[in-house]
Amino acid sequence: DTAVSQTPKYLVTQMGNDKSIKCEQNLGHDTMYWYKQDSKKFLKIMFSYNNKELIINETVPNRFSPKSPDKAHLNLHINSLELGDSAVYFCASSQDLVTSGGMGNEQFFGPGTRLTVL
Amino acid sequence: EDQVTQSPEALRLQEGESSSLNCSYTVSGLRGLFWYRQDPGKGPEFLFTLYSAGEEKEKERLKATLTKKESFLHITAPKPEDSATYLCAVQPYSSASKIIFGSGTRLSIRP
Numbered sequence: 001d002t003a004v005s006q007t008p009k010y011l012v013t014q015m016g017n018d019k020s021i022k023c024e025q026n027l028g029h030d031t032m033y034w035y036k037q038d039s040k041k042f043l044k045i046m047f048s049y050n051n052k053e054l055i056i057n058e059t060v061p062n063r064f065s066p067k068s069p070d071k072a073h074l075n076l077h078i079n080s081l082e083l084g085d086s087a088v089y090f091c092a093s094s095q096d097l098v099t100s101g102g103m104g105n106e107q108f109f110g111p112g113t114r115l116t117v118l
Numbered sequence: 119e120d121q122v123t124q125s126p127e128a129l130r131l132q133e134g135e136s137s138s139l140n141c142s143y144t145v146s147g148l149r150g151l152f153w154y155r156q157d158p159g160k161g162p163e164f165l166f167t168l169y170s171a172g173e174e175k176e177k178e179r180l181k182a183t184l185t186k187k188e189s190f191l192h193i194t195a196p197k198p199e200d201s202a203t204y205l206c207a208v209q210p211y212s213s214a215s216k217i218i219f220g221s222g223t224r225l226s227i228r229p
Contacts, residue, residue: 004161031215041203043162043219056216090161094215104150104169104209107217109161 003027004110006091012116013081020077021113023091030096031055032074033107034066037088049074050096081117088112120145120210124220131196131227139191139223141206151189152217153182154205162205196227 004025013019025032033056034046048056049068063079074091092107123142131137143151150169154162166175168184175182179200181192191204203222210218 033215040221041156042221043205043207045216048215050215056213092161096215104148104152104167105215106150106152106164106167108164109154111161112159 004091004093004108006089006110006113008113009111010114010116012118014118015081015083017081018077018079019081019115020075021089021091021115023074023076023110025072025091025093025108025110027093027108029093029108030071031094031105032068032071033092033094034074034076035090035092035109037090037112039087043090047074047076078115081115083117086115086117088114120208120212120218122206122208122218122220124204124206124223126223127221128224129226131193131225133197133227133229134195136192136194136196138193139204139206139225141189141191141220142187143189143206143208144187145208145210145212145218147211149209149211151184152207152209153180153189153191154207156203156205156222165204193225196225198227198229201225201227 031050033048047066052068065077068074091110094105094107121144125140153165156162166182171186203224205222207217207219
């Protein structure tokens with residue numbers, strides 16, 4: 001199946017721990033993203049990578065560090081987890097603007113990782 | 119500032135009762151407007167992209183339309199399986215690949 005996949009689906013951990021979420025896409029896209037969806041279901045972008053290069057970095061604490069080993073993978077590492085980090089994290093991918101001819105490029109989302117910090 | 123506002127926040131309809139969801143936006147040049155469907159516990163599922171005012175797209179019971187200030191998602195004769203949260207998002211020219219989401223409309227269809 002062509003898709004965006006994330007692991008794990010659920011992550012429950014203690015405050016202060018370090019954790020990682022992995023994302024892979026087999027859609028052949030050049031751009032990948034991390035979003036955070038809070039309890040009110042509002043989706044906010046955190047990071048975006050294009051061909052392994054960081055292109056969007058919103059106001060996110062330094063404890064969050066994305067890593068893109070290749071254009072099909074984008075992982076998210078979180079240090080010193082805090083209660084406020086509890087949320088659902090979504091990975092997404094899209095064509096880049098060059099491929100889409102400068103037109104709007106729809107993003108395709110993974111199933112999400114529900115992070116609960118205790 | 120680029121912004122997306124969706125209304126209503128929640129909508130309950132009887133099966134077969136048609137209605138529309140609204141997405142108002144302000145952007146410094148629109149590269150594209152997107153509609154997504156999100157089911158509980160799942161990621162947003164892409165539905166439509168609209169690029170310019172006057173454009174319309176259809177898929178089964180859903181039709182999306184676009185003006186210079188807003189987009190509507192019309193749902194005709196909905197079924198219970200259409201129950202979901204519908205998200206609208208815009209991609210401004212000012213930001214490379216970034217899209218800005220609205221807070222969604224939670225649609226519930228009663229049999």
